[in-house]
Amino acid sequence: MGVLAREVEALRDTLRGWADTARRLWIGRPGAARTAAIVFAAGAAIAGLAALLVQVRLPGRLPAPRDWAALRVLVERDARPGDAVALSPAWAERARGILPSSVTVLAHGRWEGEDLLGVRRVWLVSLPRAPGFSWRAESDLLQRAARPGIPARLGAIEVTRLELAFPAIPLAFLPDRVAQAKDPAEGAVREVREVAGIPRPCLVVGGGGAPLTLPLSFEPVLVGRLVRGHLGAVGTAGLRAPVRVAVRVDGEEAGAAEVSGAGFVPFQIDTTRFASRVRHLSMVLTLPGGEGQLCLDAATLP
Amino acid sequence: MPRRGDAPVSPSPRAQGRSGPGRLAAAWAVATFAALAALQGAPGIPRDEGALVARAEGGIVSLARGGTPPLGPALAGAAHAAGSRLGLSHLRSFRLGSALAGALLSALLALAARTIAGPAAGLLAPALFWLAPRTLHAGLVATPDLALAALSLAAVLAWRWASSAERPAWTAGLAGALLGAAILARADAWTLALALALHAAAIGVLARREGPGVPGAAAAPAKLGIAALFCAAAVLGAWPGALKAGLGPWLPPAGGALAPLFLLAAVPLPLLWAFAGGLGHALARLAGAVRSRARDPFASDDALLVLAALAALGGSALAHAPAGARPFLHGLPFLALLGARALLRAAALAWPARQGTLAAALALLVLYPGVRSAGLAFPDGTSAWNELAGGAPGAASRGLRRQDGGEAAGALLATVNARAAPGARIWWPGISPAAVALYARDGRLRPDLAEAAGPDDADLAVVALDGGSRDAEYRAWSALRTARPAAGVYVDEVPTALVYARPGAWR
Numbered sequence: 001m002g003v004l005a006r007e008v009e010a011l012r013d014t015l016r017g018w019a020d021t022a023r024r025l026w027i028g029r030p031g032a033a034r035t036a037a038i039v040f041a042a043g044a045a046i047a048g049l050a051a052l053l054v055q056v057r058l059p060g061r062l063p064a065p066r067d068w069a070a071l072r073v074l075v076e077r078d079a080r081p082g083d084a085v086a087l088s089p090a091w092a093e094r095a096r097g098i099l100p101s102s103v104t105v106l107a108h109g110r111w112e113g114e115d116l117l118g119v120r121r122v123w124l125v126s127l128p129r130a131p132g133f134s135w136r137a138e139s140d141l142l143q144r145a146a147r148p149g150i151p152a153r154l155g156a157i158e159v160t161r162l163e164l165a166f167p168a169i170p171l172a173f174l175p176d177r178v179a180q181a182k183d184p185a186e187g188a189v190r191e192v193r194e195v196a197g198i199p200r201p202c203l204v205v206g207g208g209g210a211p212l213t214l215p216l217s218f219e220p221v222l223v224g225r226l227v228r229g230h231l232g233a234v235g236t237a238g239l240r241a242p243v244r245v246a247v248r249v250d251g252e253e254a255g256a257a258e259v260s261g262a263g264f265v266p267f268q269i270d271t272t273r274f275a276s277r278v279r280h281l282s283m284v285l286t287l288p289g290g291e292g293q294l295c296l297d298a299a300t301l302p
Numbered sequence: 303m304p305r306r307g308d309a310p311v312s313p314s315p316r317a318q319g320r321s322g323p324g325r326l327a328a329a330w331a332v333a334t335f336a337a338l339a340a341l342q343g344a345p346g347i348p349r350d351e352g353a354l355v356a357r358a359e360g361g362i363v364s365l366a367r368g369g370t371p372p373l374g375p376a377l378a379g380a381a382h383a384a385g386s387r388l389g390l391s392h393l394r395s396f397r398l399g400s401a402l403a404g405a406l407l408s409a410l411l412a413l414a415a416r417t418i419a420g421p422a423a424g425l426l427a428p429a430l431f432w433l434a435p436r437t438l439h440a441g442l443v444a445t446p447d448l449a450l451a452a453l454s455l456a457a458v459l460a461w462r463w464a465s466s467a468e469r470p471a472w473t474a475g476l477a478g479a480l481l482g483a484a485i486l487a488r489a490d491a492w493t494l495a496l497a498l499a500l501h502a503a504a505i506g507v508l509a510r511r512e513g514p515g516v517p518g519a520a521a522a523p524a525k526l527g528i529a530a531l532f533c534a535a536a537v538l539g540a541w542p543g544a545l546k547a548g549l550g551p552w553l554p555p556a557g558g559a560l561a562p563l564f565l566l567a568a569v570p571l572p573l574l575w576a577f578a579g580g581l582g583h584a585l586a587r588l589a590g591a592v593r594s595r596a597r598d599p600f601a602s603d604d605a606l607l608v609l610a611a612l613a614a615l616g617g618s619a620l621a622h623a624p625a626g627a628r629p630f631l632h633g634l635p636f637l638a639l640l641g642a643r644a645l646l647r648a649a650a651l652a653w654p655a656r657q658g659t660l661a662a663a664l665a666l667l668v669l670y671p672g673v674r675s676a677g678l679a680f681p682d683g684t685s686a687w688n689e690l691a692g693g694a695p696g697a698a699s700r701g702l703r704r705q706d707g708g709e710a711a712g713a714l715l716a717t718v719n720a721r722a723a724p725g726a727r728i729w730w731p732g733i734s735p736a737a738v739a740l741y742a743r744d745g746r747l748r749p750d751l752a753e754a755a756g757p758d759d760a761d762l763a764v765v766a767l768d769g770g771s772r773d774a775e776y777r778a779w780s781a782l783r784t785a786r787p788a789a790g791v792y793v794d795e796v797p798t799a800l801v802y803a804r805p806g807a808w809r
Contacts, residue, residue, distance in 0.1 A: 036586075037651035040579045041664055044645065047575040048667030054571075054689040055674055062695065062795045091698040091796050097787045105785070130795070131692025132699025191780040194773035199785075235773060 060156070061129040067155030068098045074152070074159065075123060079103050082120035082167070086111070088137040092127050108198050111140035113266075115228070117299055120167045124160045170299035172221035174229070174281070175203045188216055193295045195232035196263040202295040204234065211289040217282040221300055223249060225275050228268040229298030231259045236292060238262030243294065244286040249274040251282075264295070271300070323416050326424045327409035334408035334432065338401035338441040342394050344681035346712020347741070348705070351443045352734025354378055355396050358444075367543045370551060373486035374446025377403070381444075391744045396444040404441040407452035408432070411635055414459055418603060419643035426665055427642035430577075431635055433672040434570050439683025440631055443709070446487040451632040453484035454494055458610045458636070461498055462603065464526055465505055471529045478530030482537025489544075489551035490617045490629065495534065497613035501606050502527050508601065561618035561629050567691035567702065569634075570672040573641070574688065580640025583647065584608050611636035628706065682710055685793040694794040701769060708733035708766035710798035713791045715741060719748045721789070722762055723807045727754035731774030732766035757781035761807035762788075766799050778802050 030038065063071075075085065083103055087095055090107040099105060103123075108114060116122070124141055127133060141162055142148055149161035175190050188203045195202075205214055227247050233239050239260050246256035247269040255269035283298065347355075357365060357372075358379035365372035365379075377399035385395025408428045416424030431437055440447045457480035464473035481498065484491040506524075538544065544551070566574065584604040591601035614633025645668065649661035671689075679686035684706045687697035698704060711733050718728070728751055730738050741747045754760035763778035779785045779802065787800040788808045801808075 034651050037648040040583075040644065040648045041652045041660065044572060044575055044579070044648070044664050045667050048572040048664075048671055051571040051671035051689045052674070054693070055671060055678070058693055058695075058794060089695070089699050091695070093787075093797050094790070094792060094795060096785060097790060101784070101786050127795075130699075131696030134699065192776040192785075194771055194776050199772070199776045199779070235771070 058131070061127075061131065063092075063094075063127060063154075063156045067157045068094060070154040071095070071125065071157055071159065072098050072100070074154070075103055076100050078161075079123070080121065082118065082169075083123060084116070084119045084121075085123045085125055086137065086141060088124060088126040089130060089133055090137075092125070092130070095125060109137065111137060111144070114198075115168050115230075115266075116144075116164065117168050117170050117173065120164060120169070122162045122164065124162055126158045126160075127156055128158050129156055168228075168299075168301060170301055171224050172218075172300045173201075174218050174221070174227075174283075174298040174300070175201060175296075177218040177221055178203060178216060188214070188296075193234045193293070195230075195234060195295045198264070200230070200232070200264060200295050200297060202230075202297040205285060205294050205296055206287050206291050207293040209290060209292075212285075212287045214285040214287065215282060216285065216296075217280070220278045221281050223271050223274045223277060223279045223281060224300050224302040225270065225272045226268050226301040227254070227271050227281075227298055228266065228301050229296065230264040230266050232264035232295050233291065234293040234295050239265065239294075240290055241288040243288065243291070244284075245269075245296075246284040246286075247271065247298075248282045248284065250279050275302075323413055323421075323424065326416060326421065327412045330408040330412040330424075330428050331405040334428070334441070335401050335405035338404045339394075339398065341438075341680070342397040342401065342442050343391070345439060345442050345683070346681070346709035347393070347734065347737035348443060348445070348684070348709040349707025349734045349737070350445050351396075351709075352707075352736035352740070354444055354446070355740060356736040358382065358396065366541055367546075369543050369546060371446065371486050371489050372541055372543070373483060374399075374444075374449060374488070377446075377449055378444040393740055393744050396740075397442065400441050400444055400448050403448040403452045404432075407448060407455060407635060410452065410455045410459060411638060414455065415639050415642050418639065419646055422646050422661060423639075423642040426645065427635075427638045429665070429669055430573060430638040430641050433669050433676060434573055435672075435676045435679040435683040435686035436568055436628075437631065437634060438676045438680075440628070442681070442683070445628070447628055447631045450484055450487040450491055451635055453480055453487055454491060454610065454614065454632045455635045457481040457484055457494065457498075458606060461501070461526075461530070462606055464530075465501070465602065465606075471525060474526040474529035475533040477526075478533030478535075479537050481530060482534035484632075485534070485538060486541055488632075490620075491632070492552060493613040493617035493620055494610060494632075497606075497609035498530065499527065501602075501609050504605050505602055562615045564618070564702075565615065565630055567687050567697065569688060570675050571689045572668040572671050574690075576641035576645055576668050577634075577637035579648070580637060580642070580644040581608065581611065583644040584640050607636050607640055611640065679793070681713070682791075682793050682798065684709065685796070685798055694796045698769065698796040704767055704769045704793070704796060704798050707768065708737065708799075710791045710793075711737075711764050711766050712741070712746075714764055714789060714799050714801055715746045717789045718751070718762070718764065718801060719746075721809050722748070722751055722803075723809060725750050725752065726761040726807050727752045727759055729754040729757050729760035729763045729778065731757075731763065731778070732768060733764065761804045763802045764799065765802065767797055775800070775802075 085095060085099055085103055085105045087093065087105065087107045090109050093107055096105050122141055124138060126138060144164055145162035146165035147163045151158045151160045178188060178190065188205050191204050192199050192201050193204055206212060231243060231245065242258045242260035244256055244258055245267055247254045249271060254271045254274060257267035257269060259265050259267050354375050355378060357368060357375040365375050378396045381399035382395040385398045411428045411431060412424040415427035457477050460473065460477035460480055464477050481495055484494060584607060588601055588604045611633045615630045618629030645664050646661050649664055650657040653660045675686055685694050685704055687693055687702060691697045691702065738753060757763060757777045758781050760781065763782060765775040765778060782802050782804045784802055788803040789801040790797050791799040
């Protein structure tokens with residue numbers, strides 16, 4: 001008991017000493033103005049050092065020329081027809097000038113709802129240490145992948161090969177067929193235009209502002225179970241009024257869709273009864289007045 | 303600032319004696335002019351500068367009748383006339399006006415800072431303003447921003463002078479005339495009138511609170527306001543086109559409400575800290591003055607500087623200011639004044655025995671990241687974003703602007719000259735036609751290269767990427783049958799300008 005009492009007394013003395021020190025410090029504390037000045041000066045020093053640290057570390061978080069060169073070598077060696085390179089973040093577009101021109105380079109912020117026509121395999125090129133990097137693009141693509149590959153590091157670049165679980169391989173991409181037609185539809189031009197922030201290879205139609213019924217005929221194509229396409233307004237957020245899109249096969253209407261809304265709006269027509277044959281395909285667009293230019297893509301799918 | 307223990311932070315009385323306020327201001331003015339004039343040849347021409355140059359060449363009458371403020375083009379036109387006689391290139395001549403405005407701004411900043419916080423502040427405040435990528439860039443191009451900043455500061459200093467004691471009415475008239483001139487530089491400067499009106503109201507309230515013992519004090523604000531308004535209106539008479547232009551130049555465009563927030567991402571972090579500290583310091587002093595209910599001659603200064611800074615920041619939301627991070631540039635001199643005072647005051651309070659050393663160390667830590675950032679970003683100052691935004695890459699990820707309006711293409715001219723096929727026709731989407739014409743007049747573009755009207759006629763497309771729509775670039779892909787750039791300008795891997803070439807048009 002005597003030992004315990006001595007220990008307790010020693011503990012009390014220690015605590016009393018600490019309390020006295022704290023009291024003295026509290027009594028001798030700087031005034032509010034001086035405290036604020038110390039905090040502000042310390043903050044300025046920390047802000048300065050933090051800014052320098054961020055600036056100095058930035059080049060190391062971005063790809064060096066040798067990283068891009070390594071990526072080019074890798075893609076040149078292993079790329080196959082049906083491969084596309086997806087960039088994340090989308091501004092990492094130096095890849096366009098570096099990668100072989102045989103490979104399609106896609107720079108989209110999000111991939112949700114994008115068809116990725118003709119793409120079987122995606123090379124996801126990401127800069128995971130770049131400022132502002134987000135995993136959303138990765139997440140979108142991983143959800144569509146059957147077999148995600150093992151990421152490879154090329155300096156600041158990370159490359160992952162993804163086999164798409166359900167690749168959309170078109171039998172025919174219709175905007176490419178109208179350009180080859182003997183009598184191309186009046187007012188339809190094959191271009192790449194920006195719709196919903198993404199480059200879209202499409203037929204650009206309309207733009208006059210007046211109501212219009214526009215027939216578009218294509219050279220004979222192999223027809224499958226579906227004609228799937230998209231329609232969007234160029235330069236505005238969305239279609240002002242519904243646009244009717246009718247698909248005709250060998251002169252017979254296979255179906256029609258009323259397309260409206262924001263972005264690159266999808267539509268699809270069932271063509272099962274015409275499937276597996278090369279046929280004359282045409283579309284009729286009924287445009288309400290007041291629309292600007294519209295971007296139309298469509299493909300026949302198996 | 304000399305009040306209640308806020309002794310001015312100065313090296314020593316002997317040093318004060320050596321460097322008079324005039325000499326310090328003159329030194330800053332000369333250094334600023336020399337630096338800006340030396341660097342002005344490098345940056346490309348943004349869209350607004352192209353438009354201003356085109357207007358400057360239209361003559362004085364067309365300037366006055368036009369729907370946009372005439373002072374910027376008039377200054378550029380006068381500078382061009384003088385610079386051409388000196389043998390300078392067209393571009394450098396037009397930009398000389400900005401160097402002059404920058405020199406005036408530096409001198410005023412040094413004088414004002416020395417007056418309110420001592421000689422060390424006179425050294426520090428101009429450095430706090432200039433040593434950042436965007437403010438430096440503003441001094442290198444012929445936009446009205448720097449003239450607006452100099453005139454705003456001059457108007458506020460004149461107003462302070464007029465309201466500090468029983469001054470003759472012409473001093474208020476001078477403030478009004480300078481305010482009118484600031485509005486002639488950029489119409490969104492009208493928000494500064496709001497700040498001066500609020501300041502007049504505040505000193506009126508203070509004077510009433512102090513009672514009838516202060517002779518003429520209550521009447522002073524009204525007199526000041528009337529004299530200033532009269533002179534501002536007289537100066538604005540030089541712009542009859544304002545009446546025809548309607549409300550467009552004065553009211554905000556849609557979606558401008560968030561514009562002041564750009565400040566958080568556009569100024570280097572340590573400067574932002576200093577500015578925020580300066581603003582907080584001034585507000586704390588004002589709150590102290592209001593609480594103490596005693597006559598405080600310095601409360602008026604604090605109120606004036608805070609109101610002027612907030613007017614410029616608010617102006618980017620309330621008035622038709624340019625897009626991006628330029629709207630609040632004329633508020634930064636006031637923030638630099640407050641920030642310099644706060645830094646020096648903090649050093650003096652935090653470590654009185656070593657205040658000079660601490661102040662120098664803090665100044666170095668606050669200024670060096672800005673200097674480094676400005677050096678690395680040069681000449682693409684408008685592509686620079688601060689550490690909070692993650693620099694250019696972080697800003698691009700967040701959809702912030704990559705440049706003001708096509709100036710990054712200037713860095714591609716040498717490559718285009720070297721690689722374009724003879725007689726190639728070039729399409730310039732996103733780049734001002736006036737800028738292209740000026741590049742050609744200055745010999746920066748090969749004379750055999752022609753301008754194409756659209757992508758279908760073009761052999762090359764030089765595309766500026768500002769973070770907005772890229773439809774023009776995609777049209778170039780279609781017309782030139784390639785999505786692979788032949789050359790590009792990248793700021794920390796973020797593309798700001800790209801060249802696309804038809805097969806055979808690029809050697």
